[in-house]
Amino acid sequence: MGGLFGVVTRDDCSQDLFFGTDYHSHLGTKRGGLAVKGSEGLKKFIHNIENALFKSKFEDDLSKLHGGMGIGVISDFDDQPLIIASHLGTYAIATVGKINNLEELASRASRKGVHFSEMSRGGVNPTELVATLINEGSTFTEGIQNAQQKIDGSCTLLLLTEDGLYAARDRLGRTPLVLGEKAGSRAATLETCAFPNLEYDTTQYLGPGEIVRVTEDGVEQKKSPEARMQICAFLWVYYGYPATSYEGINVEAVRNRCGAALARNDDAKIDIVAGIPDSGTGHAIGYATEARVPYRRPFVKYTPTWSRSFMPQDQSIRDLIAKMKLIPVRELVEGQRMLFAEDSIVRGTQLKDTIQRLFEAGAKEVHMRPACPPLLYSCKFLNFSQSRSELDLAARKAIHEIEGKADDFPVAYTNPDSEKHATMVERIRQRLKLTSLKYQRLPDLVMAIGLPKERLCTYCWDGTE
Amino acid sequence: MGGLFGVVTRDDCSQDLFFGTDYHSHLGTKRGGLAVKGSEGLKKFIHNIENALFKSKFEDDLSKLHGGMGIGVISDFDDQPLIIASHLGTYAIATVGKINNLEELASRASRKGVHFSEMSRGGVNPTELVATLINEGSTFTEGIQNAQQKIDGSCTLLLLTEDGLYAARDRLGRTPLVLGEKAGSRAATLETCAFPNLEYDTTQYLGPGEIVRVTEDGVEQKKSPEARMQICAFLWVYYGYPATSYEGINVEAVRNRCGAALARNDDAKIDIVAGIPDSGTGHAIGYATEARVPYRRPFVKYTPTWSRSFMPQDQSIRDLIAKMKLIPVRELVEGQRMLFAEDSIVRGTQLKDTIQRLFEAGAKEVHMRPACPPLLYSCKFLNFSQSRSELDLAARKAIHEIEGKADDFPVAYTNPDSEKHATMVERIRQRLKLTSLKYQRLPDLVMAIGLPKERLCTYCWDGTE
């Protein structure tokens, strides 16, 4: 997916920029980038963070990062931020989103004489493409609106310009963008978990398509928000950091409510509740509290040394790693009837191994309770993961087996009260060798979040666009 | 403190050695080291891990690490392992412990014509000193026993020799050493959390002073264990990883029992129970379950990018970091009566800030329940932390204020039922600005561990040697 952070300050933005960007590290694994505007103009620093922590890679740059304004980005794909010289002036740009019509837009621009030089593996760098769309405007605001209109997918962005920091949220608000303030400084962030320790107070959740210009003097609205919103519900379920809030709604609290909802609909006889760290923890705690069953940690994550994306070259070691991060605690597993609350089941491959390891360690029963309905559609709006093919989804595989075809399926599968749904869930349960499997119902998930369903994107579960 | 891991295998020990040693990363912050014995003899690799993860530093060495036997070490101080050529042959050595009479032993050796070349900042490298004591024997076993007898403090060690891997636990078993086995391989580890994912089964917890020689063919006992044991009780309370067991007793289970014991002696009216991650979590879960109060996570640790020991050079940033790892979740804090289970209170400095931040985030009450009694004595037997001065301990400071002197105090302070104890705790409570503060009683802690008190070292709490 990716993360964004921007600062405008009277003094020096480097520390806030460094830490504020770092607080988005859970959202991307490929590239980190920072750009600042100081007395010598714009400077940028981009590093590969696939095998190293953001902080260790950028520590050396910290002393060269001085300036009053800056933007930072964590990216799953291409180099960012870019520094662009154009008729609008020289500016830095960072984006989060997905551009489905990238090639079409790029060739349209090429025909007009525009070139692209920030080439990425797959061709044109999406952020450079966004810049060309912005450059088609006679002002930044006009240009950003042009980009919002032309892009099929989503795009939230930050620009560092001579006139201040431009922050623009995706047209349908699929990803969030939030403003904060402290004495002498203003910031824009995707994840609000970046704010408390940098002492920013949240001042405004930007609305869908809203564009603002942030300067030392204040925040100027350049375009008011659109009425329609389609914020991704999966942010609360899985992607967001527990300390973050979107639309004013905290992630950990939603997860606790998700777990509680699962418990209210459940009658499993169990000894302990657990989550697979880290993403299942909030859901599991909510379940345990509601069900009045002990919450336990039969799997411990070894955090001291696992960088998110450590990737040794040797394949045999990579296979080993798949299981190395979680250590089972045999003493807490043996003879237990265990219920695991999980955020979701994607392909289920690793989960299957994990369940197997629990039985090997002596578990008596293993019940699984995903905090959201079965995933049936791949996301078209955000770059959640490049490799996740729709047909690999556990639910789609089950349907494939039942129906004998993969690419189309009766809508009944999305109805939790239908026979078809029950058959599908039973197949998944059997494949994962679970004692029982019960998914969250969509209305319960929507209620746990607390926004009207029509303001949430629930496409991955029910196909509603 | 430090950690040790050793492997003997028919094939190639490199992967097990790499991961097994890495699983001790929570025990040391300065140096990591590996030695292997392959067809080209002994090779060693030592890296500074102060600003980088063990794995990222050693990844490049992995391809050069081949050999059937190896030892690894995580160290808080000096370079290790060392390769030593002597009349016993050429061997590699790694140690964990504390040598109080280091200088005396070193000058005794120098007078005999022995030199030291593995100089560390403070002079002689303790591990090289242990090697000279071993070299005084006519066999490894004799030499190790000589070291065990001469060292004032503690010493657990691994040797990689022509004749196999020697594993020797400290004379009084202050630190553990455990053997494990899988098809074709045997291993020795300080933390058993290194075993499950490498598929070793624990076969033997070495006794105090026990020495074994491990080869492909089996384990040969070279010296039987001593009767007396003084294993450090603080390993269960704080140092050990939750998935580890010492003397067959799991750390997380002990912590859950510690929390339960705290709850049984408590009558605080509270809304939620929480732990300060990571060390308070196990205790807090135990408390919440026993007290039937919801367990919540009002502080979230930002794990994706914090290497344990990231140390920027700029002091202003270092101050910033002190608070950056934990993110408060205002939504879960506001208006709550919160009880925090903590492992222990050492100086209380950071804790005071943390409590302050909770009140700033809107907490109504903050109750603190340390899982062990007040720390009154600095450890003499293990290198827990170089900088921890006895007089800086929160309890000693309180006594200093009450009694007007720092270096001596009435024994009554160790008695939880005494007036003096109550006065001391109240002073600490006031300094930390807590709603209430109640420490674990030592008998409850001992019972949570489950070993007879006389087999545990409880020196830091009651001064008993």
Added chain:
Amino acid sequence: MGGLFGVVTRDDCSQDLFFGTDYHSHLGTKRGGLAVKGSEGLKKFIHNIENALFKSKFEDDLSKLHGGMGIGVISDFDDQPLIIASHLGTYAIATVGKINNLEELASRASRKGVHFSEMSRGGVNPTELVATLINEGSTFTEGIQNAQQKIDGSCTLLLLTEDGLYAARDRLGRTPLVLGEKAGSRAATLETCAFPNLEYDTTQYLGPGEIVRVTEDGVEQKKSPEARMQICAFLWVYYGYPATSYEGINVEAVRNRCGAALARNDDAKIDIVAGIPDSGTGHAIGYATEARVPYRRPFVKYTPTWSRSFMPQDQSIRDLIAKMKLIPVRELVEGQRMLFAEDSIVRGTQLKDTIQRLFEAGAKEVHMRPACPPLLYSCKFLNFSQSRSELDLAARKAIHEIEGKADDFPVAYTNPDSEKHATMVERIRQRLKLTSLKYQRLPDLVMAIGLPKERLCTYCWDGTE
């Protein structure tokens, strides 16, 4: 200045590209870059070579460099090569030259909607600007011609395209470009010293403005050469490597002839002839042979460890370095009447110190014989050195002192037979504290090179454009 090398081969171009580019290291000190076209498309690698050797920086890339075609560049300024996507396709580009109207061309392009993202310290990257001029054409050939016409200054370039390697020499041939061939491979080079060890035979010296397309199948002329040529005469005097030939004329041979010409016009009574290594060596050898005076090495360059551009941060050390590369050999200096042939005198600052050191080491007399006339004008056509200000030139300083003004001077100074010239030379001699100073005459230099004067650029000496 900078260097260029390109290869087209049936197999893999990586080795030839690596070494061929490296053989241009004497022409640039800031950046090295390589681009290859392989099965995965275009890839580029750019490194800062200010504090490290080209080879050590690029060694690790060698294994990722595979492809049939490649271009390499040594640059004094910006990052190169660039990979550009445009309506002409995606191509890599590298350039050598100087664009005096860079800003004007860039703002013209910006107004048309083109953006620049390969920003360098001073703004637009000149190579990206050249690419925008090429993109204005409907074919590469048309585009290159457009660039040649629009650029005020000079530009020689290589393009790596889907259709092969385009090689285009500057419109007036200010810098050379030469084609070579061996079985299965063709190459383009700026310095022919790159050819013999890679076993290429020189097949064609491209003419001014000539454009060719090189493929596996052969060389196709896309534009025939222009009549007028203005190749830089200073290439033979100083910049070129001794093993290189331009227009078929070898550099070392020209230098030997320069020295011989100096000797024929000289009657100094001397004991030995020497050159200040490395640039004076060829001239000195020529002088010694002609004058039948022993050639000696009273200064030895310490080559084992001096990277061309080693730049420690500490200023006091940098001052030290200025003198460290050359070691005087007192035994060869003491009591000697020495004549030094030098390529040229630019500012004379270091030379003054060098002469001083010779007298300190016991030299009886020091005579200096520059191989070219006094430098009176800064180059407008090539980026010889960013910091060389015209008014800092030793000759201009002397004129400034004589005439009392710096920016204008009587043309007589360029006439070696004039009184003014003699006065100027005498002032320089006095400032440098030389026993005698005598410059080469321009006709002698032109004759040593062997081309008609009108085909050479001699602007820096006589101001002729």
Added chain:
Amino acid sequence: MGGLFGVVTRDDCSQDLFFGTDYHSHLGTKRGGLAVKGSEGLKKFIHNIENALFKSKFEDDLSKLHGGMGIGVISDFDDQPLIIASHLGTYAIATVGKINNLEELASRASRKGVHFSEMSRGGVNPTELVATLINEGSTFTEGIQNAQQKIDGSCTLLLLTEDGLYAARDRLGRTPLVLGEKAGSRAATLETCAFPNLEYDTTQYLGPGEIVRVTEDGVEQKKSPEARMQICAFLWVYYGYPATSYEGINVEAVRNRCGAALARNDDAKIDIVAGIPDSGTGHAIGYATEARVPYRRPFVKYTPTWSRSFMPQDQSIRDLIAKMKLIPVRELVEGQRMLFAEDSIVRGTQLKDTIQRLFEAGAKEVHMRPACPPLLYSCKFLNFSQSRSELDLAARKAIHEIEGKADDFPVAYTNPDSEKHATMVERIRQRLKLTSLKYQRLPDLVMAIGLPKERLCTYCWDGTE
């Protein structure tokens, strides 16, 4: 071989130490090391210099190197300097030499209880062994003498102690050690080329076995020189830097005289004289001057980027490199009768290729004149090169072919007037495909150096010990 440099100064020795040691880079290719004694005691820095320049590796250490005294070493083998704690105190040690009885001395020490921890690939680190011999004395002087007596081979060394810098030359003076002085500082060096640019004046050439203690206050002789000297004559012929002097005799001057001696005994009809850079240059210049034949550079060394010991992993590239450093200048070769003065012919393998390339480039005749007699014995006293086997020597191969056996040969081969000698030289000439080959006579070489033959080691030519 290796190099040594030491400084004692009132201020800070770091710069002099850094550059002084670097000026020995031509003498070793494996390790560089520095040790300083500052306010925090002894510190050392050791780096692998196989693929990088000394300066680039040590630049970062420069800021941590502060102290009044320091020693530096360039080593062909093991890590140096070592820091040793012993009954004599803690000191740093660096050595140059060869210990033929290393194993015997090491096992003798082991039996006494001494251990070795600075293990190198082949076992005990020779410098640690020397330290144990020094530690056997009750004072440093006594200990050094003990080492000088016990070592079979040679050993020149520097010690950095509490009492100042100890400098001790090999018992027979096989390698030199020279003292220098400037205001406030004293230095010891192996190569005097390190002195002029650091502004030291040579004050004393230490005699064989001489030991001095250098402090801020002066130089104290601890042991007077021995009468017998056996300084290596090959230092002047090949190893030494041209700007260096041994026993007061300059290397370049010796080489010029060697070349002149060759010319006086020669009647070859030639057009030009040349040397294969860099080692043949001094000899060639001497020949050309004496013979009044033009000196030319038909081979140019590409110095800008060749680090002495660049070693790519790919074997095919390594083969390529063998020929890449020297670029032939066809224009200077074609049709010429060329005479090459060379320092010596060792195996002749590369030389054969070089000659072949000259003929391919059009040479009419190639005559070779080595500046010393045929090498017939491998050095037993210095580590000139690990891989040079006696039987690989070009002269021994020729004898092997003539006599049919390799390990023994008639002494007549060392007599340049014998038939056998002539046959041997003719065979070598044929193998190398030379037009003519004529070696220097030993008396001429001795006269060029200027010391009595009995004070020179000429073992490699005539077997005299």
